[in-house]
Structure formats: structure tokens, C-alpha cells
Amino acid sequence: MSDKKKEALEAEIRTYVGKPIGPPVTGRDPVNEPMIRQWCDAMGESHPAYLDAATASDTVHGEIVAPPTMLQAWIMEGWEMHEGYDEPKNEQHRLHKLLNDNGYTGVLGTNTEENYTRYLKLGETVTALTVIDSISEEKATGAGIGYFITTVTTFTNQDGEDLGNMSFRVLRFKPADGGASQAASDGGGEAAVAQKPSRIKPPYGHDNGWWWEKVAEGDCLPIQRCADCGKLRHPPRPMCDACGSQNWDSIEASGKATLHTFTVIHYPQFPGYEYPIISAIVDLEEGERMASTIVECAPEDVSIGMALEMLIQEDEDGFKIPFFKPAS
Amino acid sequence: MPTTLHNEAAIAGIGQTAYSKNSGVSELSLATECVRKAIDDAGIEPSEVDGLVTYTMDSSDEVEVARTVGIGDMTFWSQVNYGGGAAVGLVAHAAMAVATGAAKNVVVYRALNGRSGQRMGQGVSGNIISSDLIHWSWYMPFGLLTPASWIALQAQLYMHKYGATSEHLAHVAITQRKHAQNNPNAAMYGKPMTMDDYMNSRMVCEPLRLFDCCQEDDGGCALLITSPERAKDMKQKPAVIRGVTQASFEGQEQMTSFYRDDLAALPEMELAAQRVYEMSGLSAKDIDAACLYDAFTPEILMQLEAFGFCGKGEAKDFVTEDSLTIGGALPNNTHGGLLSEAYMHGVNNLAEGVRLIRGESCNQPEGVEHVLVTSGVGVPTGAVIFGQD
Amino acid sequence: MQKTYKASELEVGQALPDLDLETTATLVAGGAIASRDYTPVHHDKSAAVSQGLPDMFMNILTTQGICSRYVTDWAGPDATVTCVKTKLGGPNMPGDTLKIRGKVVSTDGDDADIEVTGNNAWGNHVTATFTLRLP
Numbered sequence: 001m002s003d004k005k006k007e008a009l010e011a012e013i014r015t016y017v018g019k020p021i022g023p024p025v026t027g028r029d030p031v032n033e034p035m036i037r038q039w040c041d042a043m044g045e046s047h048p049a050y051l052d053a054a055t056a057s058d059t060v061h062g063e064i065v066a067p068p069t070m071l072q073a074w075i076m077e078g079w080e081m082h083e084g085y086d087e088p089k090n091e092q093h094r095l096h097k098l099l100n101d102n103g104y105t106g107v108l109g110t111n112t113e114e115n116y117t118r119y120l121k122l123g124e125t126v127t128a129l130t131v132i133d134s135i136s137e138e139k140a141t142g143a144g145i146g147y148f149i150t151t152v153t154t155f156t157n158q159d160g161e162d163l164g165n166m167s168f169r170v171l172r173f174k175p176a177d178g179g180a181s182q183a184a185s186d187g188g189g190e191a192a193v194a195q196k197p198s199r200i201k202p203p204y205g206h207d208n209g210w211w212w213e214k215v216a217e218g219d220c221l222p223i224q225r226c227a228d229c230g231k232l233r234h235p236p237r238p239m240c241d242a243c244g245s246q247n248w249d250s251i252e253a254s255g256k257a258t259l260h261t262f263t264v265i266h267y268p269q270f271p272g273y274e275y276p277i278i279s280a281i282v283d284l285e286e287g288e289r290m291a292s293t294i295v296e297c298a299p300e301d302v303s304i305g306m307a308l309e310m311l312i313q314e315d316e317d318g319f320k321i322p323f324f325k326p327a328s
Numbered sequence: 329m330p331t332t333l334h335n336e337a338a339i340a341g342i343g344q345t346a347y348s349k350n351s352g353v354s355e356l357s358l359a360t361e362c363v364r365k366a367i368d369d370a371g372i373e374p375s376e377v378d379g380l381v382t383y384t385m386d387s388s389d390e391v392e393v394a395r396t397v398g399i400g401d402m403t404f405w406s407q408v409n410y411g412g413g414a415a416v417g418l419v420a421h422a423a424m425a426v427a428t429g430a431a432k433n434v435v436v437y438r439a440l441n442g443r444s445g446q447r448m449g450q451g452v453s454g455n456i457i458s459s460d461l462i463h464w465s466w467y468m469p470f471g472l473l474t475p476a477s478w479i480a481l482q483a484q485l486y487m488h489k490y491g492a493t494s495e496h497l498a499h500v501a502i503t504q505r506k507h508a509q510n511n512p513n514a515a516m517y518g519k520p521m522t523m524d525d526y527m528n529s530r531m532v533c534e535p536l537r538l539f540d541c542c543q544e545d546d547g548g549c550a551l552l553i554t555s556p557e558r559a560k561d562m563k564q565k566p567a568v569i570r571g572v573t574q575a576s577f578e579g580q581e582q583m584t585s586f587y588r589d590d591l592a593a594l595p596e597m598e599l600a601a602q603r604v605y606e607m608s609g610l611s612a613k614d615i616d617a618a619c620l621y622d623a624f625t626p627e628i629l630m631q632l633e634a635f636g637f638c639g640k641g642e643a644k645d646f647v648t649e650d651s652l653t654i655g656g657a658l659p660n661n662t663h664g665g666l667l668s669e670a671y672m673h674g675v676n677n678l679a680e681g682v683r684l685i686r687g688e689s690c691n692q693p694e695g696v697e698h699v700l701v702t703s704g705v706g707v708p709t710g711a712v713i714f715g716q717d
Numbered sequence: 718m719q720k721t722y723k724a725s726e727l728e729v730g731q732a733l734p735d736l737d738l739e740t741t742a743t744l745v746a747g748g749a750i751a752s753r754d755y756t757p758v759h760h761d762k763s764a765a766v767s768q769g770l771p772d773m774f775m776n777i778l779t780t781q782g783i784c785s786r787y788v789t790d791w792a793g794p795d796a797t798v799t800c801v802k803t804k805l806g807g808p809n810m811p812g813d814t815l816k817i818r819g820k821v822v823s824t825d826g827d828d829a830d831i832e833v834t835g836n837n838a839w840g841n842h843v844t845a846t847f848t849l850r851l852p
Binding site: 035038039041042043044045046047048049055058059060061067068069070072073076077078079080081082084108109110111112113114115116119197198269270271272273274275316 | 777
């Protein structure tokens, strides 16, 4: 996009800031027990204040109230949402269409913040007014370059009484990967990926494939050994650095080890791994060192020098990998 | 023919682009802009340049840069491997070319869309060269996917062994952030940081918090290297190379040298220190300021020890609120460094080393005669000492 | 009736009991319809597939409803939710086990902030901070 064209686009999107997306919307039904019960069924709620007048009176709420996170549900459009919004129906749709038409085709819900002034009571009617609150400068993100758009919705009842508010932030972006992470819907905060991710696998080459095969076939931890001078080496390499021999075999490690050092990894998070990860360098009893992962141990219980024992972890996809846990 | 690189070459020009999170231009555009600025800074013509050196990781080939900038005939070019470990290597290769007559005026450069394009901090899961894959496969399946995770393993052990704490790391981060407040070209200009800000930043890979980690930025930075004699006739006061070396130590891996006896030390930096001190005839007490590579704060502590500014395990006592700034024991990364100026893979730290010699730093200490600059930590690396003409 | 925690009884860092939730198509569709969200990707697999996902996925309101239930089931019936801040991550789909974990991150007078994370095989699905007013 030329600088001029971009300036024009930015000027146009800025005109949306501060605009209500349309007139206030009032929920079709007042707060009612059947909808609350249906919500509780799906969410697995058994809260006494949501489901039964008798038990509700024993709580701080004193009477039946609606679950707080249901606030937006009272004003959702319902059935007509299935038709989609190819034709923009309000200012928010028009803003998104404008960006979409300029190459910002991805949408990702990123954050919400909801403040509940109080829980809603049976019979109350909910009205919502949504305003386009802000549009960020153009930002570089993991998904691609784009704009964060924040809308703020205020909720009131039939008497104009404040019930709470919600801000919702979406990223409208030019997909960096040519569209693979194109989002699912305006409401969806979910990036699309084609296959269920799993941990990154080693490629099997001449110098390393045998090691992973032995792990998988023998449920063991092999260590490469020079067939001539007997020196152990890990990670495997094609020549002995002590005697120059290219002949090698391997031994099975006992699995006993001590923790040399570790890190608890929180960010960035890659698909296929569960965070936090305790990644470690361990000293095998045989004298070699290896990178691995500590499991069956809380991060706060990990300490340098602790005794460990090996276990073979088998992932959902059948991949096997040697991990360590605190020695029993 | 010279037998060492002592006083055989000098930095006569520096050039840099704006540093940003989204340059909006190609990496070639950034590369040519900073190269041209380095040539202009030295006050010569592009046609007088006959050598170029960059990173193996750089996407802008030497001949593309030469053709775009208007550099004519070239008799020397080269690329240096290992990410930020290459920084000083560029200067070493250029100095060798100048000293031997392979080229007269060599420009070294690094330009990257490090935030809006291929990001380093995102780790090795993406575009990986296949010959590397086997190496990284000893780490990736275990979740060790990013530079922060590899350095964290060493930092954890170092802190455990010597009793260094987050507060010591914070002094490094806060001092450099303070330096950036006087540097309008720094990404963190106008964004000061308190101890609370630091402590409240999120854990990335324990013990590293977000503010222990350098940034990711778009930009380019270049240096022009020539002979000390030719430099005298150019526009700027030259920074003469007193000593320069690359250094890789036994058992070296590119970022995962976890198999040596002592993981709480940087033997490749100790090798670099021994070499540059010997070549220059200088020692730690002669160094007036430094730009120690600072992708992660614990690297500063470990380098202070490797270069003999303090004893092993004593960096935690050396690093205080004001030891690494003007008036302190060793003013370090006076421009903000990779932590607070920009992540130009270390070339911007070399440029600051030159400014310190010229007396032009945004935080200029008095009487700077010798400046030490280092390359990437935990990788095959290097060190250089600049001196006054 | 279950007792409700007082803020003074909580310790920062204290963990809530784990909840591993098996996600089914019924839960995804039921949650969407209970929140009056008829966007096809939340009840119609073919609509989700046409958008590049392998299956229909949970809408935000259901995720929030389940997390809210998780927090108040632990805190007790007299805990009032006053604020929810949500950071959205990857999708949660039928067949996924949503591992919900929570911990106390701060207390302030009668208020307490509880951080809830929901992770599945795709990575982080949601991170939410619930502010509770406690008796």
C-alpha cells in the first residue's frame, strides 16, 4: 500500500472513533429463570443463587440472580446471527469491512474486560449501547501487522440504572502467513490451525535417528559409545573426539541422574507443549550430560543437585521421549 | 606483512537507520541506507569502497548492496556465522582485509526487520536450515526453543553458584534504560524504568524476566573500516583497533554449550579477553568504557568476570546502582545497548564504541581512551578494543 | 451451605483445585445456544471447517461461564464476581481436554484476584483474572 493510500485509510478509520455502532439494543426477553437454567445446564453451574429461590435467599444475593458472565447473553441477537454480516448492519461492521477491503483480512479477539456493577435480578430488561472506543496505531504482532479496535458496551436496565460495562479488543490484521491464521468470526478469539499440534519432532538423520529409534523401541535412554576406546558421548556425533574412531555402539543408561541446571519456561508458548515447562540439563550417572524435561514435580520444588530418575513419556501421537522426575 | 591486527585498521565512519518496530521497507533498503550513511560519515564516495562484510543471517547480499549503493569494483567480501556472535567478527574480517591489502575501505553492516519480519526471539521452530535441525533436535522436543531458554539455563546455575539475585540483574537493565533516556534514537527513549517496573515484568524463562531480555527491532547499522593512515584524511576522528579477535572454545555449540565442566562461566569470552589484551598490550584497568553484548542481563555479569573487571563470582558485588554508568567503575552501553536502544545484533554496540572514542556519546564519560566491545554471549564470539588515534 | 472464603483467609499463590473438562460437541453447541450465540462456527462443524478449523469451537461466553463456575464453586456462594479480564488464545474444540487451573494472585481488603488459565493440546485457550468481593 502506498503511503498516500495508507494515510487516507488511517484518516477514514479514525472517523469511527467515538461513534456508537448503532442505536442502543434492548434484549428480547427480560432476565428470566428458563434462560438462566439453560445456561447453568451448559456451564455445569449448581450455584444456589441462580437456580432456586429458597436456597438463593440464604446467600448474599437474597433472591434469584443471573450468573454475572451471562450479562452479554441478554442482548445477543440470537437466531439471526447465523446469517452472518456480509452486508454491514452497523458502524462496527462497516469499520471491519473497510479494513478487510484494504487487506486487513484477519480478525482475532484478543481481550475482554467486564465490570459487573451488580448481579441481574429476574424481570429486569437489559439495554446495551456499544461505542467504538479506540483504534490503535498500526502494530506489528505475531499474527501480522494490524490495528487493535476496542469497543466499549455499557449495560443499563429499564430504569436507566447502571448494570456494568464491557470492553472488547480485536486485532484486525494482514495475515503474516498468507491467511492460515485467518480468524473464525468477529466474535471468535480463536486462531485457526489445520492440524492438532504436537511437540516439534527431531528429523532422523544418520547421526541421530538411531538414538530416537532406540528410545521408541526399547523404552530406554541410549548413550553413544566409541567402539574402540570406550568413551561415551552425548549428543551423538560421528567421530570420537578422543581417539578419532568412527566406530561406535551404545549402552543403555541406568536412568539415574542429578539436576545440573534448569529453567521454568513461561513464554513464548509454542503449540504442542504444556506450559510452564521445566526444562533441564541433567548429569547422567554415566557421566554424560543431556537436555531434558522434568515432570511430576512442581516448579517450586525443583532444585539444582536434586536426584532424578528417567521415564519414557509417550505423547498422544505415539512419539516417545525420555523425561526425568524426582527420584523415588 | 603484519603479524597481528594491532593498530592496522580503524573505524572511520558509522551509519544507522531509525530503529523501529515496523520499518515498512525492505531489509535491503535498511542495509543500503546504513551503508551509505557510514560512507557519508567518513566523507568518501561509494566508489572508494572495495569490500563488504555482513552476517550469514543477513538477507542482503554483498553484491546487491554494492550495486544499490553505487559501490563499484570489489576485491573482498565475506560473511560471519553465529548471529550476534558475528558482530566483532565483521570488524576482524574487515581489519584483516585492510591490513593485508585485500581491500582498502571495507563497510560492514547488519540490517534486519527483526520485529516486523523474521523474529529471533520466537525461537527455532520456524524457518530452520536443515543442517541445523539435527543439532536443535536435542533441545526442541524438550521445549528449549528460544535464546532466552538456553541462556536461562546458564543464568540459573550462575546465580545459584554465586548468590547473584534478580536485583543484580535489575541494576544492569535499569542503568541501560536510564542511558536510553538521553538517546532519541533508542526504542526505549521516553520510557524510563523503576525497580518496581522491573520486578513486576513477567517471567519469561526463569530466572529471566521480560526486562532481562533485549528487544526485537527493525533497522540497520554499518561501520566503515580503513587503514589508520587513510583514516587521518577522512572526515571523522578515527577509532583505531588496538586488538580484535574471534573466539570459540572447546566444546562450543552455537548457543547450547551445556557439556563443559563449568556452565557458570564463559570460556570463549575468557579466550577473547586473553587475546585482545595481549594484542593491545592493555588490561582491564586500562578500559575506560565498554559495550558488552547484552541480549540478556546475566550476560553482563558473566562478561565482567571473563574480562577481568572483577574476580569470578564477584560481579554481583561489582554491579550496583551506579557502577555501570558515567562516573562508575565501568560505564557500559551508554547508548542503551540491545536492551534499551535496539537489537541490531551487536553492530549498534560497535557504533557506540566508536562514538565513545570520538567523544560523541549521548552519555559521554570524561577522558575515554580505550573502549571494549564484545559480540554475542553463549555463541562463538569475539572482542575488540578501540583506542584514540 | 458451603462456606465462602474471606479474603483474609487466602494466601497469594494459593492454588484452586484442578478441573479437567472434556470438551464435547454438545457442550460447545449447548453453551453457544445458552448464550444466544448462533454464529455457525459454534454449532456447525462444516461452517468451522470452511474457515480452516478442524471442528466447531467454543464461544467466548461459554469459556467465561465455565471459568466463572470454576471460581465460584471454589470460593463459595457468597463470593460476588465484580470484574473479569480475559485474554483469548487458541481454540477449544470437541475432543480437547480443557485443563483449567487457578490461583490467588492478590488480595485487597475484601477483594481477591484469581487468575484462571485454560490450556488444551493447542496451547493456551484462555487466561482470565476474576475479581471477587468476599464476605
